[in-house]
Amino acid sequence: MFSPAVLLQILFALSLLATTSALAREITLKNESWIIAFDSQSGALTRLESKSPPWTIEGNPKLGASFWMNAQSPDGQQDNIVLGLKQRPVEVKKLSPHQLRLQWQNLVTEGGETLPITLTATVSLTNDTLSFGTSVANDSLLLVSAVEFPCIGDLKPPTAGAPLWAHHTFYGDLKRDDLSKTCTIMSRQSLFCLIQSANEGIYVEMGDPTQPYLLNFVFEHHGSAGSSANPARLEFQTTHYAYVHPHTSAQLAPVVMRGYMGDFHAGLDCYKAWRSIWYKEPHIPDWARDVHSWTMIRMTTPEQDYGLPYRNFVQYGREWADNGVRAVQVVGWNIGGQDADDPSQDTDPGLGTWQQWHDAIAQVQSMGVKVILFAKLNWADLTTSWYSNELYKYQCTAPDGTRYGQGGYAYVTPTQLAGIGLHRRAVMDFQDPAYREVAEKEFQKILALGSEGWLWDEICHHSDTLYSWAPDHGYTPPGYVYGGDMPLSEALRAAADKVSPDFIFAGEGPQDWLMQYYPVSETGLTSVPFNQYLDTTNSIVLAGVSGFDDREALNLILMDRYVIQYEPYFYKGHITDFPMTLAYGKKIDDLRRRYKAYLWDAQFRDTLGAAVTADGTFRYSIFDSTTGKRAVVVVNTDSKAISATVTLPHAGSLVVATPDDPDARSTTGAIQIPARCAAVVMEQ
């Protein structure tokens, strides 16, 4: 009847019809930045495209995914899994050209039970922002522990074979995550992740900076190459550990996506823009805003060496003052020494009396050196009677009632250094108001000593504890322990403000949101100076220097605008023990004072805004001053002298200065830098 050619045309027409039919089942939102589509039958996300940058992130409808949920039995012992693709949405509705709503009700578990739980998702496009809002109405007797939404079933790179990796921030750094393996990024460290390719990326954000619960950014490899039924693919989803209790409803944190052209800097700019909405700049005393340096000293350890009694502190203070050091972080001043007897902030009789310590602090501060007392409130030392008699009540526990712990740290003697006899600690529950009262009371002891600040070491983590199931902690468990960080910090700040708003808060690598309370962050040198890039002049980031002629570390400190923290003998010595390091550090700070507008009061731009070439290895950074004049710091990391050329677009006349030769000389941008040296090229 039909010729082969006609048959082919009919088949082609039928296939088109079938395709059109399939597309007809998609509900699509689009604007100038995004196209996103959902299957009307399943609610699966079937298509996700960024227009700028051009990137088909999800383009395979067959691998589309909707959501995943776990509804646990009240005792946490039994999981009831709900697979989104096995549910039929009751609604997939376009509310406006840029917003749609999906809803699933009466969810059927893998065990066949129907649960009176409703999941509602709202997807919105606003300019270049794609956001996913989710709410859970849990009318069941179960605890909705986790919800995965949105889910991208087949995350693709922008072009076939293009590299793909992720970034997240932690400890004042920008970490790089290998996506060739399964990878999880946790919101306890970073409120965002960047899905990065060679020249473009996708910024993904947990759109709530208050740490309401843990959200994981999860990259998982599934399937196998060559399998049509189960092809190899990279899935990406955000997992909300929201713990929605029986007969309650919860609005989950929005998940926000933005595309960007460029490298991680452009991704960080997305975060920076959002952060500017909610971030409250903390008060920083004038002395800390100026160019200055710190040092660090330890008094004793759990091994009771009592290396620096209180009465000898003033002698050290004179050395610091004589050498222009502005602040000293004092470790191991409190009872038991560094990492023992936490959270007690009593003084240690082995070091002297309370009065001796109080007076020594006052004397050293009268010389112009601010005393910053190191402390930890996260833990309770298991060896103390205080723990046995009281503090155990406030510890975090697992669903089975067992205690969460932290392993302690090793000091001084071969026995401890081999890991024997460490002071192990319980993890205190910051969600427990009763424990927060204990912590506040201990903090009052620090204030009473009259120091001008404190440094909370290990503020950046709670060991392996995420949630506590301890009963009688003033909330219905489980409680997200990181959620207690800010309420406690706020209470401590309020207590300090009663003494002095200038009492400075420092922390060990506090998460970015905690820097609202702890503007001084001790991180050491990082690969990407995250805090400096976000907000240079409101971030005081300390980097320790311990080498005996440590020009390498000091040059990087200059380049990345860290504050020098002198740590001779790993902070057990005198600052005069390493005169070469001290002398070069002074030169660095002198240079910063002399060219303060360029090197201190300017915005740190990392490697953006200038080009540098050289005939050897080097690193560089750019600073933008408030007047628009720029500076480029070039550090020779080679073992020999290098010839470098600095190119600043549309530059005016240039001058160069170095720590060793601080008088500015005019330059074309072509400079010679000796080994172990740095140079600063400044626009006039």
Next chain:
Amino acid sequence: MRYSRLHAEGPNRFNAIFVLAIMAVSCPLYGSDITLQDNALSISFDSDSGALTRFENKNPHWVIERRPEFGVSFRLYAPLPTRRYNPVFGQKQHVADIKKVSDNEICMRWDNLVSENGGVLPMSFAADVTLTNGVLTFGSTLKNDSDLTVETVEYPYFGDLNPPSGDSSLTAYTMTKGALKPDELYPHFHNEKGYWGVTWPTKMLEPQNSHFCAIQAPDMRLNIAAEADYRVQYIFEQHPGVISGVTALVPPEDEISGIPVHLEFRVCHFVFAGPHSTTTLAPVILKRYQGDWHAGQDSPASN
């Protein structure tokens, strides 16, 4: 100024000067050397302190322990009931008896050990060093008549371990997960312990499923093995530190800013010797091989 003695207790120079003053008035710091040697090795001990003051490999010539002023005899820790920090520094002890009992054997004994915070302790430590056909054996016995437990004894103790030359290299090897794991000692020395817990860059190497630590120079290797039924660690400590925390380069000269540069190496025995006990420590056998780390792998002393 004998800076090494100052730094025996740590960087607190004021305490150190006090200690040095006490020592200066109470005793001569050094006596004469007592030496064992054969065709391969030469090793010397100070007759007053028992410190290991010099150690040489003869062919090729390698002065392994070079400067007598950094010589150390031993160190032990005996925590007190009220204070855990109670070391006994060999540098502060006088040897009670030291004898070259034969051409290849020296015996030493220290009695009534002076501890840092617990006074004089009724303990004696005896060492027996033999040199036979290029193989050194360090035997030792601790007699603890005190009420304290001696947790660790560090012996033998090389206070100034040197590479064959300033432009040479040193690497330690220990067995980890079935393979020899290298740890560079010179020209780079990376601290491998938590810096909060130590004063100097430190490595505490603990071989798995074997007993030896190899110290490899370009053409020569020392194998040190203690086959013990207790825990043993091989400890390296770079004084006073490195040039830069970024590069981890060791200062190539003998001093930096007037402070001596020296690498300590000691074998740490975790004996936990109880009160009123006598403990014979596992002998430490030191053997040298010419060549790279493959050399001597079939030797009993190498594993």
